Amino acid sequence: MISILFLCSDLHKMNMNSVCVSLFSKRHLEKFCNCKKFLSAKAYIFDKQFDNFPKATDFKLVEEELGPIKDGEFLTEAVYLSVDPYMRAYAPRLKTGKTFLGSQVARNTAYFGFLELCQPKKGEMVFVTGAAGAVGSLVGQIAKIKGCKVVGIAGSDEKGKWLTDELGFDHFINYKSDDLVQKIRECAPNGIDCYFDNVGGEISSKIMFNMNTFGRISVCGAISGYNENKPPKATLVQYPITMNQLRMEGFIVHRWLDRWFEGIEQNRKWIQEGKLKYRETVTHGFENMFNAFADMLKGGNIGKALVKV
Numbered sequence: 001m002i003s004i005l006f007l008c009s010d011l012h013k014m015n016m017n018s019v020c021v022s023l024f025s026k027r028h029l030e031k032f033c034n035c036k037k038f039l040s041a042k043a044y045i046f047d048k049q050f051d052n053f054p055k056a057t058d059f060k061l062v063e064e065e066l067g068p069i070k071d072g073e074f075l076t077e078a079v080y081l082s083v084d085p086y087m088r089a090y091a092p093r094l095k096t097g098k099t100f101l102g103s104q105v106a107r108n109t110a111y112f113g114f115l116e117l118c119q120p121k122k123g124e125m126v127f128v129t130g131a132a133g134a135v136g137s138l139v140g141q142i143a144k145i146k147g148c149k150v151v152g153i154a155g156s157d158e159k160g161k162w163l164t165d166e167l168g169f170d171h172f173i174n175y176k177s178d179d180l181v182q183k184i185r186e187c188a189p190n191g192i193d194c195y196f197d198n199v200g201g202e203i204s205s206k207i208m209f210n211m212n213t214f215g216r217i218s219v220c221g222a223i224s225g226y227n228e229n230k231p232p233k234a235t236l237v238q239y240p241i242t243m244n245q246l247r248m249e250g251f252i253v254h255r256w257l258d259r260w261f262e263g264i265e266q267n268r269k270w271i272q273e274g275k276l277k278y279r280e281t282v283t284h285g286f287e288n289m290f291n292a293f294a295d296m297l298k299g300g301n302i303g304k305a306l307v308k309v
């Protein structure tokens with residue numbers, strides 16, 4: 001079963017510790033639960049639309065009663081909550097006054113989004129942005145498994161050290177302190193064949209101007225713009241796309257729902273074989289969810305950002 005989305009916990013009235021209902025919004029909570037007299041749950045209410053970067057005062061932490069569970073519905077225990085960039089990206093679409101969105105199960109975004117759209121070949125040069133995050137760190141390692149040269153771009157030297165020394169990336173570029181164009185040319189003197197784009201904006205434009213003919217770009221996200229009220233401007237990418245006949249395609253990982261277990265099984269096998277490594281940045285306590293969310297948006301996480309309930 002694929003667990004959907006959260007945000008509540010604390011079913012202590014049933015003498016259960018740290019139990020959380022999977023839900024997506026208040027309407028899902030109403031749909032999922034049917035046990036008003038017995039259960040309550042903590043929830044983050046989305047109180048105010050974000051003005052650029054989110055503030056703690058944009059949320060209200062409340063305790064809500066849950067209804068009884070009906071046939072075909074379920075309660076799940078959330079031990080970890082996932083803290084993800086899409087929670088910021090989708091916020092403008094959400095109504096205030098409702099439970100905020102989130103999830104408690106990690107998905108295999110890297111496996112399908114990279115292999116299906118970039119179609120990497122042995123010896124090719126692959127660039128990954130958001131490289132030390134949950135998705136990017138796996139994409140780079142999968143590219144290495146496929147015999148590619150890999151360059152990761154992220155925002156701190158500590159992240160870079162992890163990518164090159166532990167995960168086997170060939171090079172690292174710090175987009176905050178390096179001369180990006182100069183470094184791109186140094187790391188990829190023969191050009192770039194595949195680009196896995198987690199960030200969008202000017203970083204992506206600069207990478208795309210250095211791609212080879214028939215290069216492939218998988219657009220996973222655009223975190224560089226999520227905290228901006230207006231989408232930021234970046235250099236036109238239509239030039240390199242046309243001149244170098246690039247293929248650029250976006251995706252939402254649900255596209256491969258019918259192949260979900262193939263992704264899980266392959267990742268599990270690579271982890272067991274020691275070919276795929278992961279790291280988690282864990283914040284403790286449901287009450288600290290906002291801090292973890294803000295920290296992730298500022299680049300405070302290495303690997304997957306999680307909240308231990």
Ligand SMILES: NC(=O)C1=CN([C@@H]2O[C@H](COP(=O)(O)OP(=O)(O)OC[C@H]3O[C@@H](n4cnc5c(N)ncnc54)[C@H](OP(=O)(O)O)[C@@H]3O)[C@@H](O)[C@H]2O)C=CC1
Nearest residue numbers: 085133134135154155198220221222223224251252253299
């Ligand atoms: N299409 C899909 O189905 C999915 C898309 N995504 C997308 O993939 C991307 C990565 O997600 P995920 O790996 O979970 O998140 P991460 O674990 O990477 O966390 C986000 C990271 O983004 C980096 N970042 C923040 N601001 C900027 C900026 N202005 N420019 C460049 N980098 C920045 C930070 O690291 P740093 O120190 O490097 O700045 C931060 O740690 C996001 O864009 C997300 O929306 C994720 C899952 C599914």
Ligand SMILES: CCCCCC(=O)/C=C/[C@H]1[C@H](O)CC(=O)[C@@H]1CCCCCCC(=O)O
Nearest residue numbers: 085086089090093107220221222252253254
């Ligand atoms: C430019 C924004 C791109 C954001 C891409 C992204 O991060 C997608 C993440 C999905 C992840 O694979 C698992 C999910 O469920 C995320 C999508 C969540 C959609 C929420 C929609 C909320 C709503 O409209 O009600």
